Amino acid sequence: MYVIRLADGTLRVPQSLTSQDGRLIGNAYVEVQPGDPDYERWLAESLTEEEARLRRRRWEEENDELEREFLAFKARQEDA
Secondary structure, X not given: OOOEEOOOOOEEEEEEEEOOOOOXXXXXXXXXXXXXXXXXHHHOOOEEHHHHHHHHHHHHHHOHHHHHHHHXXXXXXXXX
C-alpha cells in the first residue's frame, strides 16, 4: 500500500489494525490534511493517484515469473 497524494493535497496513509495478539484485522487508509503534525513526514514518500496506478500496473505486468515461483512453492507446501 502506498501513501497517496490527492489533488487537493490530502494524503491517504495506509493503516493496519491488529488484535492484541498481533493478528491482522484489516487494512485501511486514513486521511491526513495539510497542517497535520504528521503531514510533512508522509508527504515525502507520497505518490499521486496516477503514479500509484502506474506502479500497480507495472507490478501486475512484470510479476509473472515471481508469481510462477510462488505458485510452485505453494504447490510444494500443499503436497508436503
